[in-house]
Amino acid sequence: MSGGRRLAVGLSQCWLSLNTQVLLSRANRQSAVILRNYSQYPPTFVKPIYQPAQQKDLIETGEVKNLEFTPVRAAYNSHTSSVFHDPLLRKFINHVMKTGRKDLARNLVEQTFETIKRIQLQKFNEAETEEEKANIECNPLVIFHQAVENGRPVLQLIPIKRGGIKYQVPVPITEKRSHFISMRWYKQAGKEKERTVHFPEKLARELLAGAKNEGRVVKQKHDLHRQCEANRAYAHYRWS
């Protein structure tokens, strides 16, 4: 009950600030309305910069001066300045997560990394020459990044209806979405397994294969590119 009331109060405050904005800038009325999507914070609040490297960048370029008196939104509890924090990995854990069970998702990904480490260390110890040993990457995070990079598609197919028929039209893809698709494919590849194999084990195998530019995900990417190539005649159907 109290939660509902608080929400209502927040909403009314939203409206107040919106109204003042409208009064202030009648010309930009529409843009002001679009800017104010449902949010806890007014648009003056900027997102927190929590990574030490980015903070260092800001200090070096002198952009901190602009942020000196800017109000900042509260950081999420997953935002950390730890040296082990990796934004892409955090995203991947969120993709693996089901029904908000983040601890489980994080454990699964940690187990995956452990499996990768074990496999690579075994290879490392079995290698005989120094040259072979130098070629074996033992850092699971590097392998993960390489695998995601190798799984990223350049194009995607979107259905566009022309004359009552849906055509699969190849369109360019943004960097963010290509990362998402790659990670989604890895997650799906990890899920397609026998009942007796566990998710982390399968995912580890897939990531290792992906880092070597092999495996199911890379094949899926190639299939998508082939399909795009086959449908290149429809490329002019897209509108953007």
Place this chain on the structure above:
Amino acid sequence: MRLTPIVLNSQYYINRNRPKNGRRPTRQPFPFNNNLPIFLRDHVSGKNDKTNSVACLQDMSILFACLKKNDFNQAMCHKEIESFQNCHENFMHTQRLRKEQEKQGLLVPGERNLSHRQINLLLKKHPQPK
């Protein structure tokens, strides 16, 4: 009972002439009814303003040719992929800039393709004579 017009000129054309034999047209000419005011409005609708531009088709076809030649090995088409992605990024950036400008209703002097907002702004300044 419909009477023939007094002036025996007919109301219709045959080979761009009005025959003078006093025949009635088989179909009455469509009457003009003055429903709407007979002057142009001071605004245009933005309904048909969707730009139908398809960018980067050239780069895409080059990329496809390269991929097909190298059996979809991306490592061989590094340059083509980069140029394609740059083209798309560039296009999105200019699109966003243009949209922002249109939203603000900024008038760029010498602009040929005006958005409906810009046209409306101009029409407001210089309304139609009535």
